[in-house]
Amino acid sequence: MATIDDVARRAGVSTATVSRALRGLPNVAEPTREHVRRVAAELNFAVSRSASSLASGRTDTVAIVVPHVTGWFFAKVISGAEAVLRAAGYDVLLYSIGDTESRERFFARLPLRGRADAVLVLALPVTEAEVGLLEGLGVPIGLVGHDVAGLHSVGIDDAAGARVATRHLVNLGHKRIALISGDGDPLGFTVPGMRRAAFQEVLRANGLRDAGEVVGDFTYAGGERAMTELLAREDPPTAVFAMSDEMAVGALKALRRHRIDPGGAVSVIGFDDHEMAEVLDLTTVAQPVAEQGSTAASLVLRQIGGQRATEPERVVLPVRLVVRGTTAPPRS
Amino acid sequence: MATIDDVARRAGVSTATVSRALRGLPNVAEPTREHVRRVAAELNFAVSRSASSLASGRTDTVAIVVPHVTGWFFAKVISGAEAVLRAAGYDVLLYSIGDTESRERFFARLPLRGRADAVLVLALPVTEAEVGLLEGLGVPIGLVGHDVAGLHSVGIDDAAGARVATRHLVNLGHKRIALISGDGDPLGFTVPGMRRAAFQEVLRANGLRDAGEVVGDFTYAGGERAMTELLAREDPPTAVFAMSDEMAVGALKALRRHRIDPGGAVSVIGFDDHEMAEVLDLTTVAQPVAEQGSTAASLVLRQIGGQRATEPERVVLPVRLVVRGTTAPPRS
């Protein structure tokens, strides 16, 4: 593999000039630059990233830390972030630290130390200690889906989303409304708690009490189990708010199995606006997902460029109610 | 940030000893090693990866190249590969080059040159020219979901999968069988072609002709559209083979909308064994997805360690028919 010295020698200039010419820096005569470019191409030269970053202190890489790569939400967010980073010339280093063990190892060793110019933490609520470790990296940090005082973040108003979902059911006239919630918080997700509180708040404000809450683990199967359980109760709900579309789809499946028409005897509303929601005619609260990733990426990119730390921005993206066929007034 | 020299000075040893001690190399007295470790911890020292890889020529990083991060299949494969790589101490660099433009830029600049000790190319059929470029990187290459002479690869027997699916329908007594296929090959995917050929082969072997083929783009919505179109034909099929579960689910939705009972008037079989397949009681051909990623990762890892290039392995993982409720004999 050709080095910068090979190019310099062959082009009859100094390595400094090659470096400048190839990086598009000013103060290089255009003919010189052209010549260097040509020679570099001939030699099939590409800078050694490690040498370059050792010398410059830059890595041209951004780390993305996620709980999982699978899962509709995470994949979408990563995808949104990656597009922006790639376009800005950054490479993406991926760390998925879903289980406790890998999470601990990650924070203990911080493998990305010195490997990234910025870090994006997706949907992973970090403890105060972890924030400290991340800040010790000395690079800009961007959060998606949760926020921490002093750090840049992007997210949605989960409470507002849950409120609009619940109000929609209340406004249709439902009195017995149940919740299919997220899991028992193994990773410390804050989302389920926020949505639950907002759900309860709206019910209370309308003089209602929930008709049950069942955990659905944010999966299809969990949603189906949860709905099945709710249907077997003494006084089954006439409407259900599922904290994610995936669980809502599972719930629809359970209804169908019980020969209950969604939007007929039982209304269902989800959260996300998953591609499947449209296909299944599921009423839901839409959130911009890829955009949360791209916005966060832009945020940290701006930080990298910035001379001094700007004060943390907290971007809240809008959610909106998408009414489809699975919600309707209760049967009288 | 402390450097290795700071640690060496403070510990009263040479930098070489620090390097050896911290990397767990032999020939370091245990007390010395302990002492160095302690001092390094005190100083919060972490090796500079760029310095380290500049000096050693290793990067401890593997690049994963995919068309998209979203999409059930890709996310799962990435996840499987990542787990293995992480466990082996490698970081993961992610390149998604789904659209033609980013694909061209990727191969033109090969940003991973010198940044990775191996490359995993997932479900992205590479042209001969592209293979040449990748090989020019001089690192082991692993392919998933397609293969190229001379390269290591992991995949399933797509033809066998499609045959078993089609035979299942034929064996149930169906005569009018349609295909919901993948998209028009924008990225050069070879999978749709292989599955289609196998489908036709089985029909032919049984003296049948297909009852139509409609493109479903590997999406829910596409599957629904495709099924809807098939139902509007002169002589609609009594059974449908969808090349992916996602399309099959869309097809089920279309049937439901037409008040047709899946597994009753029309049978549907998918491909993948997506989580949703179980929930929706969808008959399908199961393929190990995460395992394709992890196997490929192991393959290249072995190559990295290996002194000389072993001859290319081509691992074919098994598929199996999972019969559920959406397939049954045709109504007489």
Next chain:
DNA sequence: CTGTTAGCGCTTTCAA
């Protein structure tokens, strides 16, 4: 078992 010493390939002053 430990230390010395060349580099690894680039970027970046500082001079010219």
Next chain:
DNA sequence: TTGAAAGCGCTAACAG
């Protein structure tokens, strides 16, 4: 506009 030269922080012989 270009060149010379000093590192960036580490690893890997080689010596001892």
